[in-house]
Amino acid sequence: MTDATMDRTEGMERSGRQDRAGGADSLVSVKHAAARLSCSEAAVRKWLTQGKLQRVKVGKLTRIRTQDLDACVRLGLQPHE
Numbered sequence: 001m002t003d004a005t006m007d008r009t010e011g012m013e014r015s016g017r018q019d020r021a022g023g024a025d026s027l028v029s030v031k032h033a034a035a036r037l038s039c040s041e042a043a044v045r046k047w048l049t050q051g052k053l054q055r056v057k058v059g060k061l062t063r064i065r066t067q068d069l070d071a072c073v074r075l076g077l078q079p080h081e
Contacts, residue, residue, distance in 0.1 A: 024066055026065070026066040033064045053072060
């Protein structure tokens with residue numbers, strides 16, 4: 001994938017929606033989440049299935065909030081309650 005394509009794809013994955021705190025809530029693909037966490041896409045999908053990471057469905061696409069990834073890095077994987 002070229003840089004221009006990556007920029008367009010990344011831009012399409014972001015949501016302009018405001019979260020409860022008033023900031024922008026960005027969404028990333030499973031592929032980008034895996035790269036950000038330095039793990040495999042299979043590991044991210046497993047954590048989504050186990051409820052350790054929250055998924056956001058956009059049509060048929062699965063996306064993950066960047067704030068959830070940041071929390072995963074800060075706190076480690078916690079079971080979803």
